[in-house]
Amino acid sequence: MEKGLRLSLVLGLLLCQGGRSELQTVCPYRCQCFTASQVLCADERMSALPGNMSRQVKDFIVMTSSVAYLFSHSLEESPQLTRLVFLNNALRSVHAQAFEHLTELRELEISGNPWLESLFLGTFSNQGNLTVLLLNFNRLKTVLPGLFDSLKQLEVLQMKSNIISSLPPLLFLNLNNLRVLDLSQNKLEEVKRETLCGLAKLEILKVNNNLISSLQSDTFSNVSQLTELHLEGNRLTQLADDTFSELKNLQVLNLRGNLLRSFSDKVFGSEPSDLKELNLKGNRLIELSSLSSLTSLTDLILSSNRLLNLTEDTFRNVTALENLDLSENQLTSLPTNLFRDLFRIKALHLHSNNLSTVDAKLFxxxxxxQQLYLSNNQLETLPAGLFDLFATQHTMRLHGNPWRCDCHMWYLHDWVQRSGQDIEMLDRVLCESPLFLRRRTVVSVDRDQLVCHLSKAGVPDLNACSLQASNDTVTVRCKAHRCSPVTVKVQFVEEDGTTTEHILKNDPKYSQCSNKEVLESP
Amino acid sequence: SGQARVLPRLSSALLLWATGLLVSGSDLQHHRYEDMVRALFAVQSECPYITRIYSIGRSVEGRHLYVLEFSDNPGIHEALEPEFKYVGNMHGNEVVGRELLIKFSQFLCEEYRAGNQRITRLIHDTRIHILPSMNPDGYEVAARQGPEFNGYLVGRGNAREIDLNRNFPDLNALMYYYEKTNGRNHHLPLPDNWEHQVEPETLAVIKWMQNYNFILSANLHGGAVVANYPFDKSRDPRIRGRTTYAATPDDKLFRKLARTYSYAHSWMHKGWNCGDFFDEGITNGASWYSLSKGMQDFNYLYTNCFEITLELSCDKFPPESELPREWLGNREALVSYLEQVHHGIKGMVYDENNNPIGNAEISVAGIHHDVTTGVDGDYFRLLLPGTYTVTASAPGYLPFTSTVTVGPAEAIQLHFYLKTAPKQSLKAKPHSGRKNLSSPKAPLKLGPR
Incomplete structure (x- = not known):
């Protein structure tokens, strides 16, 4: 009897303990708990938030569920949460008091809800500790004035990819600690000065991929601490002088994919700018005025424009430049001094233009x-000595040019033989002419095959040659009209049929086109 | 690094430290599991028409192995459109690949949206699968320690501390035996009970390979800077300490693939990295050190997929501030390598009624590694430029041989129409393309073990 009682007591204790420990470690149905402080639910069959969550949980992530509504009581049992993430759910509505008890919250994300069209005023009123608020990929049309007023500690606010066409003035007035504001991929037609009011500490502003067609000269006067400004993918056709002149700390400016026809450093005002990166890719730039106030610029991307030519002073004083991308334009030639004093260039992209010549002193x-791309141009030859001053190991792209494999190619050919390892896609560096070498790779051509079949203009008229024979010397005298290297091949056929060949090259550099006599004896 | 900016020196190593620390670097960070998942879903939300997220299975601790797919028709294999994969973070503490693949996904999406022609074309012509983390459990172990304190081995293995790159079925021994006996040269049989001998992560990846006809792949690691190509396992394991080059029948092609990455990478091709030297930044796996049961060799021996292993950084778990430099150094290489999937030959194998023949064999004379058609009857054979004699064969059909010249550009399309074999020749050996003058013996076919 006593024994039985004791046994049941022990059992009871065990059960009790077992029950308690189970309570502590229980993970909500259809969720995962990798640590005691985190619950992650990713199950489309989940249509309501789980109840009795442990009070230890700080991170609560709900994704790809079918949860459609957040009620005022949905989260009241978890006031200790510091991070709450709703990602790719089916939220249609969030009750104004849904987060009322979550005063500890530091990070809140409500993203990826294609039916979430608005948020009620007061939704974030108790989130004074919030530092990160992400409201991306929803269907917000606008934001009510005052929605963010209590978020005094907020540092990051994203409302990327909604359908916001305008924002009320003074919306961000209290966000004095905001560092990052992302409004990209919306339908904003303009950025108003008053909208940016209060953002004195803003460092990064993303308004890219909107419908912005113009900027005022005072648009950014309230965000003078900006270091990064993203305006890519808008409809800007021109920029007025001084548009960015208030932004003394600006380091990155992205204007890619707009409709700009010209660009001038006057948009930064008259003083030298601290800008480090400027992206103008994919505009309609026909001309580029001097960028000489951009003395700190390290990265400049000008690819995919309509540049036909550049003036010699375009990059004057832009001496900090390290990466310069001029690819995919219509450049036919470059001024000899274009890159002068740009000693720090590490990557130079000139591919996909119409370059047919390159000056020997260009580089x-x-x-x-470290990287020179000349591929996909109209280059037939490169001048001797072009790469001789390159001091560091580098990679080069030369393919996609109609290389003329004749005597003018000796420099390039020697260089390819010597530095073939540095050339990417060497198997695509092909001879276009002469016909008998067409489609052959340059590296596979023998140096002796690089001969100049004198063109009609340069070839001495053989009819005008005179032949003289005296003793055992034969003299051929021809009159050349042009000063070009001449190769004379003399073949001796012995009686036994063996042939010896002597090749004689007349390099005009040394001969200076004098009427020199060239003698060769067997 | 600030100093390097001010004082340019001839030392390229120093210079590279200063390379574009700012360029689009603001969003590069380490991602814990949930942050990685959020980042992948954000890409999916941003580019919904060209992406899909699917899970290939779960880790020991239950984390999903999420794959982000890029294609103009996500979720569908289109005939003649090759499948490509990038796999990162197989070793939990080698984190650069994981972050690069997250960034690469964002890059593909953003460039596609911006109308970048090269990227648009790539996404239209290729089905790209990205598994940023094959070992999410190991990553968490490593990340809990953080970049500063991460030892060499903490978090390398999965939750059971099994090294996943030593966990695949070893097919090399059988391959090397078949080489001598003129046996099967591709799609070697898995050992019995293999499912019970591998970890859940490995199992998930093998099933993944069975479900998709991958053609080209890279596996991103850390701890050195070199592009490593198969075989990883030495042919003669008895020579200890000294390992020997173990070439595959596709050695030249693999060297080209590895070189494509190393040269498009900002510094890999220079050879000197992390105190090691690799000529041109590439190495044969076995000639570096022999490794058994790795994923790279398994790809080549069990599937149509050609995989190389990319070692990307000296520091396996570098501080966040290093990531922008890694991204800039690898960005072009990640794109260029992917483009390699479009070289060589590809085509359809049909029967007399224009029905596609799945699992037909494509043999190239002189290269003893056949590939097979997918269920849609399409095949892809990566080849270097040159002229080749190619034979298609399938059980029950007469083999057909064609000659084709491959150029340096896009893959040449070469289709085959096979005639049904007369009854008596139905027994004909399926490896008709592997007629080898030096070993006229009929192929030795071993049943699955």
Whole structure:
């Protein structure tokens, strides 16, 4: 009897303990708990938030569920949460008091709800500790004035990819600690000065991929601490002088994919700018005025524009430049001094243009170059000595040019043989002419095959040659009209049929086109 | 690094430290599991028409192995459109690949939206699968320690501390035996009971390979800077300490693939990295050190997929501030390598009624590694430029041989129409393309073990 009682007591104790420990570690149905402080639910069959969550949970992540509504009581049992994430659910409505008890919250995300069209005033009124608020990929049309007023500690606010067409003035007035504001991929037609009021500490502003067609000269006067400004993918056709002149700390400016026809450093005002990166890719730039006030610029992307030519002073004083991308334009030639004093260039992209010539001194100051892309141009030849000053190991792209594999190619050919390892896609560096070498790779051509079949203009008229024979010397005298290297091949056929060949090259550099006699004896 | 900016020196190593620390670097960070999942879903939300997220299974601790797919028709294999994969973070503490693949996904999406022609074309012509973390449990172990304190081995293995890159079925021994006996040269049989001998992460990846006809792949690691190509396992394991080059029949092609990455990478091709030297930034796996049961060799021996292993950084778990430099150094290489999937030949194998023949064999004379058609009857054979004699064969059909010249550009399309074999020749050996003058013996076919 006593024994039985004792046994049941022990059992009871065990059960009790078992029950308690189970309570502590229980993970809500259809959720995962990798640590005691985190619950992650990713199950489309879940249509309501789980109840009795442990009070230890700080992180609560609900994704790809079918939860459609957050009620005022949905989260009242978890006031200790510091991070709450709703991602790709089916939320249609969030009650104004849904987060009322979550005063500890530091990070809140409500993203990826294609039916969430608005948020009620007061939704975030108790979130004074919130530092990160992400409201991306919903269907918000606008934001009510005052919605963010209590978020005094907020540092990051994203409302990326909604359908916001305008924002009320003074919406961000109390967000004095905000560092990052992302309004990209909406339908904003303009950015108003008053909307940015209060954002004195803002460092990064993303308004890219909107419908912005113009900016005023005072648009950014309230966000003078900006270091990064993203305006890519808008409809800007021109920029007035001084548009960015208030932004003394601006380091990154992205204007890619707008409709700009010209660009001038006057948009930064008259003083030298601290800008480090400027992206103008995919505009309609026909011309580029001098960028000489951009003395700190390290990265400049000008690819995919309509540039036909550049003036010699375009990059004057832009001497901090390290990466310069001029690819996918219509450049036919470049001024000899275009890159002068740009000693720090590491990557120079000139591919996909119409370059047919390159000046021998073009890269004279780029001794530190590490990457040079000349592919997909109209280059037939490169001048001797072009790469001689490159001091560091570098990679090069030369394919997609109609290389003329004749005597003018000796420099390039030697260089390819010597530095073939540095050339990417060497198997695509092909001879276009002469016909008998067409489609052959340059690297596979023998140096002896690089001969100049004198063109009609340069070839001496053989009819005008005179032949003289005296003793055992034969003299062929021809009159050349042009000063070009001449190769004379003399073949001796012995009686036994063996052939010896002597090749004689007349390099005009040394001969200076004098009427020199060239003699060769067997 | 600030100093390097001010004082340019001829030392490229120093210079590279200063490379574009700012360029689009603001969003590069380490991602814990939930942050990675959020980042992947954000890409999916941003580019919904060209992406899909699916899970190939779960880790030991139950984390999903999420794959982000890019394609103009996500979720569908289109005939003649090759499948490509990038796998990161197989070793939990080698985190650069994981972050690069998250960033690469964002990059593909953003560039597609911005109308970048090269990226648009790539997404239209390729089905790209990205598994940023094959070992999410190991990552959490490593990340809990953080970049500063991460030892060499903490978090390398999965939750059971099994090294996943030593966990695949070993097919090399059988391959090396078949090489001598003129046996099967592709799709080697898995050992019995293999499902019970591998970890859940490995199992998930093998099933993944069975379900998709991957053609090209790379597996992103850390701890060195080199592009490593198969075989990883030495042919002669008895020579200890000294390992020997173990070439595959596709050695030249693998070297080209590895070189494509190393040269498009900002510094890998220079050879000197992390105190090691690799000529051109590439190495044969076995000639570096022999490794058994790795994923790379398994790809080549069990599937149509050619995989290389990319070692990307000296520091396996570098501080966040290093990530922008890694991204800039790898961005072009990640794109260029992906583009390699479009070289060589591809085509359909049909029967007389224009029905596609799945699992037909495509043999290239002189290269003893056949590939097979997918269920849609399409095949892809990566090849270097040159002229090749190609034979398609399938059980019950007469083999057909064609000659094709491959150029350096896009893959050449070469289709086959096979005639039904007369009854008596039905027994004909399926490896008709592997007629080898030096070993006229009929192929030795071993049943699955």
């Amino acid at each position: 004279e100051d780029q001794m530190l170059i």
